[in-house]
Amino acid sequence: MKELPPKLAEMLSGFRASRILLTAVELDLFSALKGGAPARLVARKTETDERGVTILLDALASLGLIRKKGDSYHNSPATAEFLSAGGRNDWRLGIGHHMALWESWSHLTDVVKTGVPAPRPTRRSEARTKSFIGLMHQHGSIRAVRLAKAIPLAGGRTMLDVGGGSGAYSIAFARKNPRLQVTLLDVPDVIPITEKNVEAAGLTGRVSFLAGDLRSTGFGGGFDLVLVSAICHMLSPEENLALIRKAFDALAPGGRLLIHDFVLDETRTAPRNAAVFAVNMLVNTEGGNSYTAGEYRRWMKDAGFGSIRFRRLSPHSDFLLGTK
Numbered sequence: 001m002k003e004l005p006p007k008l009a010e011m012l013s014g015f016r017a018s019r020i021l022l023t024a025v026e027l028d029l030f031s032a033l034k035g036g037a038p039a040r041l042v043a044r045k046t047e048t049d050e051r052g053v054t055i056l057l058d059a060l061a062s063l064g065l066i067r068k069k070g071d072s073y074h075n076s077p078a079t080a081e082f083l084s085a086g087g088r089n090d091w092r093l094g095i096g097h098h099m100a101l102w103e104s105w106s107h108l109t110d111v112v113k114t115g116v117p118a119p120r121p122t123r124r125s126e127a128r129t130k131s132f133i134g135l136m137h138q139h140g141s142i143r144a145v146r147l148a149k150a151i152p153l154a155g156g157r158t159m160l161d162v163g164g165g166s167g168a169y170s171i172a173f174a175r176k177n178p179r180l181q182v183t184l185l186d187v188p189d190v191i192p193i194t195e196k197n198v199e200a201a202g203l204t205g206r207v208s209f210l211a212g213d214l215r216s217t218g219f220g221g222g223f224d225l226v227l228v229s230a231i232c233h234m235l236s237p238e239e240n241l242a243l244i245r246k247a248f249d250a251l252a253p254g255g256r257l258l259i260h261d262f263v264l265d266e267t268r269t270a271p272r273n274a275a276v277f278a279v280n281m282l283v284n285t286e287g288g289n290s291y292t293a294g295e296y297r298r299w300m301k302d303a304g305f306g307s308i309r310f311r312r313l314s315p316h317s318d319f320l321l322g323t324k
């Protein structure tokens with residue numbers, strides 16, 4: 001019998017490092033390490049078992065995520081900045097969404113056998129929405145600025161942001177285009193979070209809100225730009241064609257549809273993030289997937305769009321732009 005090849009062995013046990021890190025964030029361990037702390041103090045602050053937290057802390061140190069000096073544990077620059085209270089780039093809220101994904105991904109084998117998505121995660125729905133939209137805001141705040149810069153609006157005055165989520169994209173486009181008025185559509189649970197983000201960005205009045213369902217709520221008409229960011233992957237091909245047709249109808253003549261998503265190449269096996277993300281949609285949606293630029297082009301052409309172009313803007317940020 002030979003040992004497993006190292007790459008295979010590493011992937012098979014990769015879940016351990018991931019789970020150790022998720023649990024540390026879930027217990028808010030890195031906040032408890034501020035200034036350095038021995039395990040007994042960390043256990044007290046996080047209301048955990050001392051033996052349990054000691055083993056976890058040692059494992060975190062062995063993974064290079066924190067440092068151990070004598071009996072005391074200290075954050076690394078990365079855990080201090082990204083994973084602890086008061087960090088300059090605090091990602092803890094959004095990481096809550098990964099905990100929900102851990103639950104749904106645990107059903108992957110059954111999902112592949114049956115084709116039925118995983119049961120909804122057990123965490124409270126309001127907390128789930130907050131962490132999901134929080135994660136979208138954290139990713140979006142960075143990607144949206146790049147996207148708004150890449151798409152000059154050339155005098156366009158109105159935009160519809162379909163499934164606009166946290167508002168990160170509406171905010172970036174409104175900031176980049178001072179005369180732009182944005183309408184953001186999302187489900188009723190999400191809109192109050194979006195409203196707060198828009199207010200915090202100082203853009204009250206520049207963004208209006210439509211609480212509804214992108215499948216059934218009317219989009220209105222006469223828009224210069226319709227943005228569909230990170231939406232198509234949660235829909236089936238038939239639903240995407242219907243959505244793109246609806247976007248076409250909502251545009252003024254000469255208006256443009258901007259689809260922003262993870263886009264597969266024609267082999268469907270690259271880029272890796274898009275291929276692996278497809279599994280996330282398999283587990284969590286009825287008909288979602290990652291799609292190829294060819295599929296998007298076909299739907300856009302069928303809906304009536306012309307001069308369709310595709311661009312990979314940055315890793316995790318691809319777009320298609322078509323004109324009515």
Ligand SMILES: C[S@@+](CC[C@H](N)C(=O)[O-])C[C@H]1O[C@@H](n2cnc3c(N)ncnc32)[C@H](O)[C@@H]1O
Pocket residue numbers: 136137140162163164165166168169185186187190212213214215228229230231
């Ligand atoms: C992956 S997030 C993308 C958010 C945002 N467009 C972005 O790129 O950051 C998907 C968004 O679609 C919204 N959504 C899901 N189903 C919807 C539906 N049926 N109608 C309207 N919005 C929906 C979710 O609430 C969420 O805000």
